[in-house]
Amino acid sequence: MVLAIASLSFAAAAFSAYPERPVKIVLPYPPGGGGDLVLRNLQQALEKQLGQPVIIDYKAGAAGNIGTLDVVNAAPDGYTLLMGPTNNFVINQFLFPKMGFDPLAALTPVSLLVEQPYLVTITGALPARDYAGFADYAKAHPGKLNYGSPGAGTVPHVSALMLSDQLDARMVHVPYKGSQPGVQALVANDVQLLIASYGIVAGQIAAGRIRAVAVAADQRLPALPQVPTTAEVGLPPGVILANWWGIAAPRGTDPAIVERLAGAFRAAVGDPDVQRKFVEQGTLPVANSPAQFADRMRNEARAWKDIIARTGVTIE
Structure with a gap:
């Protein structure tokens, strides 16, 4: 009993100390894209929340599958994360028959950060x-x-x-x-x-x-008030699809670390300077919980499976 209590105390101390070194976020696309803008907007505020440097690691290729697989195979210690868009979480597994992994099973959701109409x-x-x-x-x-x-x-x-x-x-x-x-x-x-x-x-x-x-939004963007929505121009729903960016960790990452990360990202997204930059760039902040992100992934994966089957798109 004493040994069990001591083990739990040691584990709690380890989690309270996290992170003790820089955190790497793998972005599976080249610099300059939508996710890069989001991550760079968040970087300084996130470093403040975590108390450690945040390193952006660009690993592009195969529609993001190369960088995503890098995180899937990483140690589940909270020091290697994935910053991915919709397709790397809920689409690619239906497009690439030889992808070799299911993101819903191979990754631990941390937070859906932003929507990008x-x-x-x-x-x-x-x-x-x-x-x-x-x-x-x-x-x-x-x-x-x-x-x-x-x-x-x-x-x-x-x-x-x-x-x-x-x-x-x-x-x-x-x-x-x-x-x-x-x-x-x-x-x-x-x-x-x-x-x-x-x-x-x-x-x-x-x-x-x-x-x-x-x-493709419910309302016109504040940054582009003159541009009508897809509904206003007569496009049916579901033609121009939504995109979002989220954070995930390798499967098996301890829930305490996942919650620590989710809280840090939530606070960073809520930073007033970050919010201002998002508005200027037409980005909508979300920063939900790990459970909410997991639900979103499951629901959208089912929808995308149907879309891919309907369009007949597959990629070797």
Whole structure:
């Protein structure tokens, strides 16, 4: 009995000391994308909460599967975390038959951090000035337009595919390695459509090089009050899909550490300076609990399984 009490006391002391060294967050995409903006906004506030440096480790490739697998195989000690978008938690397992792991089983949810409503953006080289104009142009030029994405199997890829089907435009998919190359391709008119979060296209919109013609949100973004919602332009629900970014740890991470992390991220997301930056970038803060994030993952995985089956998209 004395030995058991001593063991519990030692474990409690170890958890209260966590973290005792820097925490690494694996971002499975190149720098400059939507998740990178979110993480960099949070980094300083998170370091204050944890009392340790937070290191961002970019491990891009295979629609985020390479970096995600790195975390799946990491020690469950709270020092290696995953910062991933919707597809790495609830989509890729249905797109990649040979992925080799189920994120819902291989990862421990910590917190869904933010929602990032997607914009429908078009190149400024098109004659279209709004969504109706783009829809008419795409319908009139079937098979002649390209759409970019930050990678095959990402939410922007599947959303643009469904939009192309909705318009019967037969647009051609051009995948890039991350968001920024896709933005540059849109500016150069190599692609004519890109589904993207506001933070990564804000400068190009302001410069008039690209146009935002709709936002997939319940309300217009405060940063873009002139851009109508997808509902306002007549797009059915579920064509342009939602994206979010969340934090997870390897399976087997102690619940006490998970709760410590969740509290730190919640406080960082609630920091007034962080909130201001999120509003400027069209990002909606969430920072829910591990249990709430787990429920969200399970529910959305079921929905995405149906979407993938309906669209017939698979990636080897």
